[in-house]
Amino acid sequence: xxxxxxxxxxxxxxxxxxxxxxxxxxxxxxxxxxxxxxxxxxxxxxxxxxxxxxxxxxxxxxxxxxxxxxxxxxxxxxxxxxxxxxxxxxxxxxxxxxxxxxxx
Numbered sequence: 366x367x368x369x370x371x372x373x374x375x376x377x378x379x380x381x382x383x384x385x386x387x388x389x390x391x392x393x394x395x396x397x398x399x400x401x402x403x404x405x406x407x408x409x410x411x412x413x414x415x416x417x418x419x420x421x422x423x424x425x426x427x428x429x430x431x432x433x434x435x436x437x438x439x440x441x442x443x444x445x446x447x448x449x450x451x452x453x454x455x456x457x458x459x460x461x462x463x464x465x466x467x468x469x
Contacts (some may be wrong), residue, residue: 406431407437410464415448417455425451426463435465 384390408430415423432438443460 369444404433404469407433407435407438407465407467407469409435409442410461411439411442411460411462413446413448413457414459415453415455416458417448417453420453420455423451423453423455430468432465435462438462 367406408428409432410426410428412424412426415425427442427445427447429438429442429445432441436463439462442462448455448457
């Protein structure tokens with residue numbers, strides 16, 4: 366009796382799987398819905414003002430992509446100090462975000 370019940374449940378599950386359909390949401394969505402469902406990505410450009418023994422006030426620029434917003438671009442680019450790799454070296458004394466745009 367237990368075997369018959371188990372076989373019946375297995376056969377019901379097999380038929381239930383055949384009726385299910387897979388939906389590919391990327392091709393099913395229209396453009397507006399797809400854009401709203403996916404996060405916008407931003408690219409940013411920042412400028413560090415540097416200070417070293419040889420020079421005070423020289424600048425260097427850094428770029429970044431795949432930020433979720435301009436605030437994240439500002440803080441991450443600010444942390445990436447490019448002054449040590451610049452011509453006169455040194456450290457950052459100020460930073461400003463020059464440009465932030467989305468590219469989706």
